[in-house]
Amino acid sequence: MVGKALGKGNPARADARRQQVLDAAGQCFRRAGFRGASMSDISAMAGMSTGHIYHYFKNKEAIVEAIVERNKDSVLSDIEQLKRQPDVLQALIEGASQCMVRRPQDDLDDPALLLEIFAESSRNPVVAALLRQRDAILRESFQEALAIGQQQGSIVREADLNSLIDLLAAIFDGLIIRNALHPDTDRDGMLRLFRLLLERFLRPA
Amino acid sequence: MVGKALGKGNPARADARRQQVLDAAGQCFRRAGFRGASMSDISAMAGMSTGHIYHYFKNKEAIVEAIVERNKDSVLSDIEQLKRQPDVLQALIEGASQCMVRRPQDDLDDPALLLEIFAESSRNPVVAALLRQRDAILRESFQEALAIGQQQGSIVREADLNSLIDLLAAIFDGLIIRNALHPDTDRDGMLRLFRLLLERFLRPA
Amino acid sequence: MVGKALGKGNPARADARRQQVLDAAGQCFRRAGFRGASMSDISAMAGMSTGHIYHYFKNKEAIVEAIVERNKDSVLSDIEQLKRQPDVLQALIEGASQCMVRRPQDDLDDPALLLEIFAESSRNPVVAALLRQRDAILRESFQEALAIGQQQGSIVREADLNSLIDLLAAIFDGLIIRNALHPDTDRDGMLRLFRLLLERFLRPA
Amino acid sequence: MVGKALGKGNPARADARRQQVLDAAGQCFRRAGFRGASMSDISAMAGMSTGHIYHYFKNKEAIVEAIVERNKDSVLSDIEQLKRQPDVLQALIEGASQCMVRRPQDDLDDPALLLEIFAESSRNPVVAALLRQRDAILRESFQEALAIGQQQGSIVREADLNSLIDLLAAIFDGLIIRNALHPDTDRDGMLRLFRLLLERFLRPA
């Protein structure tokens, strides 16, 4: 077996096919978990043969990793958008609201999938590394966004940014996961309170 | 053999044996996940033969469910303790701190296991139901604790308790999970900030 | 997965089962080659389920190795017998004759299987190592046998024993393989000649 | 597409392409065995696409057979050379020496490949037939060479030529295989002995 490049011929088509696999895998993983979803499930959902998936991904694990990567890109672009808003705090709050409204159908940063990723990372070193890398990137971008907010005067200056990011990230993760697991929560009430909390905590007096 | 005794002979001994299996399963699940840990792994760690586990549990899923059940009880007792504290808000904050300090070694209420449970709940209806039940009990207990806090004057009166509980639960889950996944976080800084947040948000002016 | 001892309960029964697998594997390998025989083939021939074979052998490769080992033991005992004969050269010649008369049914040192082993050894390092080990042991034993022959006066003294062993081993291998591949050879004529050759070459004048 | 042309357009170019495939296949087979080398390996080494190989060969087995055929031709031409030597016995001995010196790099007549062929022949009837055919041709040619040797007076007259050929062929095969499997043998010592053996056995007194 000689290391062959995966999907070389027509790059555009190959990439479309890769996305097709990732979409299918995302759905399967969400339903059954990484271990629970079989390559056969994925291939059926992707509408191609099992063997053919291996033209695009070396491994089942390579698919998992690509999904984590894709999620990272999606979240990163969300954060990047924050920076361009006139009131970062306000945008942050809106972002959080969207996190909780978003439904599993949106493939890219699906809460249930994120949960799966989190769980997998505690035992798969490669996924763990990817997640750490994801976190570093997101943290940097987030930090910039908060700094912009401080310059705007929409976020308190005295805060220790590093810890603030940890805390906010934890809260966001918590909201996302809760949203995934308890779809029947009174989102509006909760969001109203959350808005209040952020305003009272981050907005300068 | 009598039809499906499932450990009837000496009730005390049988229960000890069951706990033995659950302890072993907890460790295995934490390390490898529900799907990743094999019955053989569990039996080896429990120090009994694979076949014998089936005297105490109908199948692997029953073990998973018993683990979830046990975790539920553990969290519930944590909350019940809240009510007995003179300053509920203060105790809440302490509780959060403990959540973040607790190490994977404590079997009952392990973050990594919780993550596993969360992920499993989105595909295993029994686990999902148990989680919902856990949540209902937890919510009731939590509500009482918060009400006591309001009577104590340690928590603002005007808050919508239901949504507050949702929000707090989400935040706690987020902290627990972050703790599990990022063991190298600056916990102290984050806790200081979190304390500040809760105080500013919940303590009456 | 914890490293479990393979087949522990009743050692005698377990060993019988192992032999059963080896016998079946020998037949399958002879018919289809190491790569060509599937675990499913072997299990069918051994009269047990595919999965159960893994209770006795870690791998398909472990089966191959056990077969090589078994062949080594068989050949070794053949050589050991030589030493106990009054006329070693005569016994050697008789042994060669038997090599060429023996039919594939005798499992232990089946020529076709030996051929398979040889071929496998040129690409499987573990088998190659085993074969080297086999050769060292056989060479030592063979050397002793020839030395005894020299003391008996049945084998010329001046020969360089090391090279003589190489040459004889090559010739024996050639005969065995030829026997396996050309079952229609005139064995008697060939053996008569071979006897003559050995006598004229090894017997002191 | 015209039905099953199998390389008809430019015969010379087509044949060159076929040889290209056979060269590549030879290398792959030697490294990994017939079953172990994949069509993908062969195509990569031949520098053409997997699918295109099927323009020149009906399937993988056809490649195997062509390789065996090519090897047969190579051995045959070796023997034909014998006849043109003034002292056939001497040339025979030289030939044997070359057998043992030849390194795996020479594609056509590689010991490791021969071993592979031998092993394959016991299960692939086509290969077996080719091997038998090779043997018949070889035997005829060999017989002529030996007869010439007898006329020259370099080989004893009384020998039963048929059996002698069988024996010599077996010995040669044995030497070749031993050379392939034990590259660290003391070749010189062994050859000296072999020379002695042939001289003493075949040279008229």
Place this chain on the structure above:
DNA sequence: CATGAATGAGGGTTCATTCAT
């Protein structure tokens, strides 16, 4: 002539579960 995408059967292996002892 030439490609490589695509298939699907089959490979070795694992594992939840059952059952005779």
Place this chain on the structure above:
DNA sequence: AATGAATGAACCCTCATTCAT
């Protein structure tokens, strides 16, 4: 109560082969 031998389905992955381009 307790064992571990035994099963068979399912897993991930490979590969000879075909076919549209």
